[in-house]
Amino acid sequence: MNALFTLLDSLLGFYALILIISVVMSWLVAFGVINVQQQFVRSVMYFLHAVTEPALRPIRRFLPNMGGVDISPIILWFVIYALRILLKHDIAPLFGVNVY
Numbered sequence: 001m002n003a004l005f006t007l008l009d010s011l012l013g014f015y016a017l018i019l020i021i022s023v024v025m026s027w028l029v030a031f032g033v034i035n036v037q038q039q040f041v042r043s044v045m046y047f048l049h050a051v052t053e054p055a056l057r058p059i060r061r062f063l064p065n066m067g068g069v070d071i072s073p074i075i076l077w078f079v080i081y082a083l084r085i086l087l088k089h090d091i092a093p094l095f096g097v098n099v100y
Contacts, residue, residue, distance in 0.1 A: 008087060018048065
């Protein structure tokens, strides 16, 4: 059971890292630092969009229009962080796993 909770925590942490990379890449594209005409950059951006968009879309539906500022990744990052804390301190002890 310890391995399961460690795996879930690692997956949530990895997803949070992918979310941060997606935000940074979108900023680099917006400021013209990287070129989306390159095949590698385009494929990385497509992958990041395909992985993060299903989780960001429901959050964007509830947020008001903020004039081009998208705070949905920040909200999702806080949700992931809260899930990791909940998993470690509340859910894992229910199954007898105190430290992982």
